[in-house]
Amino acid sequence: MSKKVTILGSTGSIGTQTLDVIAHDRERYVVEGLSAGNNIALLLEQVNQFNPKRVCVATPEAAAEVKLHVPAGTDVVYGENGLIDLAAGGQSDVVVTAIVGSRGLGATLAAIQAGKAIGLANKETLVTAGHLVMSLAKQRNVSVMPIDSEHSAIFQCLNGENPRSIKRITLTASGGSFRDKTREELAGVTVEQALKHPNWAMGAKITIDSATMANKGLEVIEARWLYDISYDDIGVVIHPESIIHSYVEFEDHSVMAQLGLPDMRVPIQYALTYPERRPTPTGRLDLVKQGSLHFREMDEQRYPMMRLAYAAGRAGGTATTVFNAANEVAVARFLQGEIGFLDIERIVETALEKHVPLANPDQATITDADAWARNASTIA
Numbered sequence: 593m594s595k596k597v598t599i600l601g602s603t604g605s606i607g608t609q610t611l612d613v614i615a616h617d618r619e620r621y622v623v624e625g626l627s628a629g630n631n632i633a634l635l636l637e638q639v640n641q642f643n644p645k646r647v648c649v650a651t652p653e654a655a656a657e658v659k660l661h662v663p664a665g666t667d668v669v670y671g672e673n674g675l676i677d678l679a680a681g682g683q684s685d686v687v688v689t690a691i692v693g694s695r696g697l698g699a700t701l702a703a704i705q706a707g708k709a710i711g712l713a714n715k716e717t718l719v720t721a722g723h724l725v726m727s728l729a730k731q732r733n734v735s736v737m738p739i740d741s742e743h744s745a746i747f748q749c750l751n752g753e754n755p756r757s758i759k760r761i762t763l764t765a766s767g768g769s770f771r772d773k774t775r776e777e778l779a780g781v782t783v784e785q786a787l788k789h790p791n792w793a794m795g796a797k798i799t800i801d802s803a804t805m806a807n808k809g810l811e812v813i814e815a816r817w818l819y820d821i822s823y824d825d826i827g828v829v830i831h832p833e834s835i836i837h838s839y840v841e842f843e844d845h846s847v848m849a850q851l852g853l854p855d856m857r858v859p860i861q862y863a864l865t866y867p868e869r870r871p872t873p874t875g876r877l878d879l880v881k882q883g884s885l886h887f888r889e890m891d892e893q894r895y896p897m898m899r900l901a902y903a904a905g906r907a908g909g910t911a912t913t914v915f916n917a918a919n920e921v922a923v924a925r926f927l928q929g930e931i932g933f934l935d936i937e938r939i940v941e942t943a944l945e946k947h948v949p950l951a952n953p954d955q956a957t958i959t960d961a962d963a964w965a966r967n968a969s970t971i972a
Contacts, residue, residue, distance in 0.1 A: 595864065596683050598625035598646075598708075600675065600699055601690035603634045605795045606713040606739065606856065610688050611638060613861045616873045621864070624684040627675055627691070630654065636661050648678040675699045680706040686864065688739070689714040692797050693920050694913075694962055697721055701955070704734045711863040713739035715810045716920075720913040721958050722817030736818070737863040742811055743818055744859030745837035745850035750819070751867075753842070760841040761821060763811050764831040765890070766791045766854075768803035771832060775894060781933045783926065791834040791854045800923045804936050809901020813912050816905060823905050828898060830888040835877065853877050896937045900944060909949040910961035917965035918943035925970075939972045 597614065601607045607628075614621040627648035628635040639647060639662050646667045649655050655670040662668060669677055672695075679687050679699035687703040688711040689696045696714035701721075703710060705728065712718070718725055729736050738744050742763045750758070769786050770778060789799045801807035808828050815826050837859075839849035852858050855874040862869070892899040897919075904915035922939040925931045931939070943965050950957055 594620060594622045596622045596624040596685045597688060597864065598627075598644075598678060598682065598684040598686075598703075599623070599688045599690060600627045600648075600679060600696065601629075601688075601692065601714075602626040602638055603628040603631040604690055604692060605798070606688070606690035606860065608634075609856050610690065610711075610860050610864075611642065612873065613857050613864065614642070617870060620870070624682050625678045627678055632657060639663075639666070646678055646682055648674045672698065676702045679703040679708070684708055686711055686737075688860075688863075689717060690739075692716075692795060694720050694916060697725075697955070697958070700725060701728060704728050704732055704736075707732055707734060709734060710736045711739050711860070712736050713860075715740060715807075715814050716916050718814045718817045719810050719916045720962065721953075721955065722813070722912075723952065724955065724958075726817050726820075737866060738814075738818060739856075739859050739863045740811060740814070741834075741854070741856060741859050742838040743814060744862055746815065746819065746840060748850045748862070749838070749840040749848040753840075753848075755819070757842045757844075758819070758821065758825070758840060759843045759845075760825050760827060761815055761819060761838070762827040762829055762841070763808060763815065763838050764834070764836055765805065765808045765828055766802065766834045767830045767832055767888070768805065768807075769799070770803050771830065778933055783929065786926075786933060790832075796927055797920070797923055800926060800936075801919070803933075804897045804919075804923075805895035806897040806901070806919050806923075806936070806940075809897050809904075810916065812898075812901055813905045813915075823902055828890045830890060831885065832888075833882070833885055835882060835885055851877060851879075897940065900937070900940055904944060907944075907949045909951040910953050910957065911944065911947065911949040913953070913958050913961045914943050914947045914949075914965040915940060917962045918969040921966050921969035939969050942972050943968050 623642035623644045625646035629650045680702040686709040690713040694716045700717045834854040836849045904911040918940045922936040
């Protein structure tokens with residue numbers, strides 16, 4: 593039977609690659625719904641190709657424009673309420689949450705409440721509200737399948753294993769655009785330089801996060817919630833080739849790793865087809881041709897965002913919300929040319945120093961902490 597899929601963030605990097613996976617196996621999938629922000633032209637191309645029943649855009653103006661071009665009977669909604677309605681409604685079996693940033697939280701919680709399986713590509717959802725998301729998923733007996741290549745790798749390594757036998761989880765990091773630069777060399781780097789990732793084709797925000805290592809910090813916090821593991825047992829190493837996507841050490845000192853070429857379509861498809869594996873439109877890894885793999889110890893002096901992420905995670909409560917929100921604002925300011933690259937970490941650290949974390953926050957408290965951090969980071 594065909595699996596019905598809704599994609600939140602269909603015009604972004606993960607969304608377009610998810611649709612590419614679906615396009616290569618059309619008999620297996622039905623696209624139930626799509627959401628996009630302001631890239632109306634691409635959204636309309638996707639609607640024409642996949643004919644979803646429901647579409648969500650950012651504004652009423654965008655919705656009015658889209659209605660002029662979609663087939664009769666296609667439901668068009670907009671805004672935060674429309675996004676939540678899209679995620680929770682309809683006949684979807686799985687909702688792929690590929691929206692960048694904290695906007696994905698409400699829609700993800702609504703989809704879980706409605707009993708939809710989650711393909712999780714929005715790491716900020718767990719970073720800001722991991723305790724709420726995983727608790728609700730357990731209550732509703734809903735699977736949360738990670739789409740990040742690192743967390744997909746860990747999930748695959750743990751498949752069939754006893755969680756109590758885990759000794760350590762290690763996330764691999766490419767090192768980003770500036771992995772071979774010293775701290776001193778980072779002072780004058782440009783946005784254009786920062787967006788040239790050596791391994792992955794990703795959106796602007798995540799590419800900057802990769803360069804600062806904030807992205808890996810977010811993944812560390814994700815890992816704590818996905819695998820119910822202590823921060824003391826989560827490590828990060830720099831692996832420039834991005835061939836080993838992450839690995840797990842067990843109590844007998846065996847290590848399991850998942851390898852493959854750096855192509856997000858593999859973890860995307862695995863999240864959609866698990867426990868089955870299917871052919872993918874991706875290249876094959878030839879280890880002989882690859883020749884060698886390299887690893888470097890994570891240096892928190894070189895990458896202060898790693899230190900800040902661990903500190904926020906250990907502080908718990910709303911601290912991780914502040915880490916994420918401050919980073920989102922700082923990255924946006926850098927992309928707009930308002931601040932320098934090294935100002936990103938300064939802004940995040942300042943927000944965390946000023947914030948007094950609140951334990952076990954509900955969604956309203958998380959929203960308030962997010963708003964506070966954004967305001968503080970806009971003027972810092």
